Amino acid sequence: MKDLTAVRLRAVSKVYAGSAPIRALENVSLDITAGTLSLFEGPSGSGKTTLLSLIGGLDRPTNGHVTVFGAELGNLPERELVKYRQTQLGFVFQDFKLIDVLTALENVALALRLRGMRRRAALARARLVLEVLGVGSRCDSRPRDLSGGEQQRVAVARALAPQPRLILADEPTANLDSMTGTDVMEALKGVTHHRSTTVIVVSHDARIAPHADRVFRLLDGRLVENLTREAA
Numbered sequence: 184m185k186d187l188t189a190v191r192l193r194a195v196s197k198v199y200a201g202s203a204p205i206r207a208l209e210n211v212s213l214d215i216t217a218g219t220l221s222l223f224e225g226p227s228g229s230g231k232t233t234l235l236s237l238i239g240g241l242d243r244p245t246n247g248h249v250t251v252f253g254a255e256l257g258n259l260p261e262r263e264l265v266k267y268r269q270t271q272l273g274f275v276f277q278d279f280k281l282i283d284v285l286t287a288l289e290n291v292a293l294a295l296r297l298r299g300m301r302r303r304a305a306l307a308r309a310r311l312v313l314e315v316l317g318v319g320s321r322c323d324s325r326p327r328d329l330s331g332g333e334q335q336r337v338a339v340a341r342a343l344a345p346q347p348r349l350i351l352a353d354e355p356t357a358n359l360d361s362m363t364g365t366d367v368m369e370a371l372k373g374v375t376h377h378r379s380t381t382v383i384v385v386s387h388d389a390r391i392a393p394h395a396d397r398v399f400r401l402l403d404g405r406l407v408e409n410l411t412r413e414a415a
């Protein structure tokens with residue numbers, strides 16, 4: 184595997200302004216190697232979602248630098264940031280953010296259509312990825328008619344289907360039992376092997392650590408631990 188840095192954070196801090204400003208991240212520096220699966224864990228409010236939104240270019244740091252595949256996001260104009268999100272990134276949101284008026288199949292196919300895939304090919308690929316994630320029988324259902332765990336797997340399918348270079352997954356197994364949770368982790372781990380995709384997972388779920396090449400621990404917005412899995 185080429186030792187290419189996919190994500191680099193240097194002295195990153197994030198303060199949410201307000202009458203009582205919140206220091207969500209403080210002086211976080213780290214490097215994530217391309218083609219690996221990294222796990223960020225830490226208690227509620229420790230800054231995990233904030234970190235993902237900075238790496239995903241959904242928000243900007245108060246201080247510090249976020250560099251993804253060699254491009255410093257802070258230097259990109261909004262138009263380029265949108266392009267980065269559309270072409271390089273798959274995002275699994277903590278609250279899914281599926282589109283209510285579309286079926287499960289259409290939600291996944293839309294992500295492919297936005298990247299220029301033709302309708303028939305997009306629908307076929309969307310169906311395949313939903314099947315891999317065990318929700319192939321729910322293709323024609325709308326999100327509100329799906330269980331939380333089914334919605335979660337549709338959200339993972341939507342992030343995986345376009346084969347992005349970087350996948351950011353916020354609590355992707357939170358609503359899943361151990362069998363479906365393992366299926367989702369294997370799907371995420373699989374793309375690091377087969378396509379050298381970089382995957383960053385945020386989770387409280389203790390079952391995820393064995394799948395991770397690297398585990399980072401956040402506490403009150405600070406990186407307190409940084410463990411590399413020993414070579415098997």
Ligand SMILES: Nc1ncnc2c1ncn2[C@@H]1O[C@H](COP(=O)(O)OP(=O)(O)OP(=O)(O)O)[C@@H](O)[C@H]1O
Pocket residue numbers: 199205206207225226227228229230231232233234277
């Ligand atoms: N948009 C926002 N405006 C103001 N404060 C925010 C905002 N987003 C997050 N925060 C605050 O920043 C801190 C870190 O939040 P964050 O969502 O990153 O935590 P988290 O580790 O993802 O927690 P959880 O495990 O509950 O999802 C919290 O104190 C939170 O209340």
Ligand SMILES: [Mg+2]
Pocket residue numbers: 231232233277353
């Ligand atoms: Mg969160």
